Amino acid sequence: MRKVSKEIAEAFIENKNKVMSNTRICPVSDWVSNGEMGVYLHDNKIAWWENNHPYKNKHGNIHLSFCLCGWGTSTTRERLNAIFSYVFFPKSDSVYLKQIKGDLFINDKQIKINENLNYVIRSVHGDVFLDDPVKNTG
Numbered sequence: 001m002r003k004v005s006k007e008i009a010e011a012f013i014e015n016k017n018k019v020m021s022n023t024r025i026c027p028v029s030d031w032v033s034n035g036e037m038g039v040y041l042h043d044n045k046i047a048w049w050e051n052n053h054p055y056k057n058k059h060g061n062i063h064l065s066f067c068l069c070g071w072g073t074s075t076t077r078e079r080l081n082a083i084f085s086y087v088f089f090p091k092s093d094s095v096y097l098k099q100i101k102g103d104l105f106i107n108d109k110q111i112k113i114n115e116n117l118n119y120v121i122r123s124v125h126g127d128v129f130l131d132d133p134v135k136n137t138g
Helices: 003-013 074-087
Strands: 018-020 023-027 037-041 044-049 062-067 097-100 103-106 111-113 117-124 127-130
Touching: 003 018, 003 023, 003 037, 003 074, 037 074, 044 074, 062 074, 074 097
Parallel strands: none
Antiparallel strands: 018 023, 023 037, 037 044, 044 062, 062 117, 097 103, 103 111, 117 127
């Protein structure tokens, strides 16, 4: 894992503004006052907490949204995989993006990913689920 990806993942989990190279963490919009943060790669929002869920809510559940924004590049995958490794630890070995023969997949179950759709990964009481994708509207 590259240093920039590691530091971005750590700052995202800590809900801190950060800019490194082509990646930044900042509020998802100027009008949001509740501190909802997103990770942007080349100005494309690639990760954010669904419905402003904190890293772990009081029940230990996680709701993390992500999108490749049409860019299934190794850099996009690497940034997201760094976030997944921190957020879903110790189950991080089963939450990752990979490319096989030009197609993108998540998890060891090889669930095919559309690089233009939004996804939500949920960890509920330690079990990890991937919601059905929705169209990227922003």
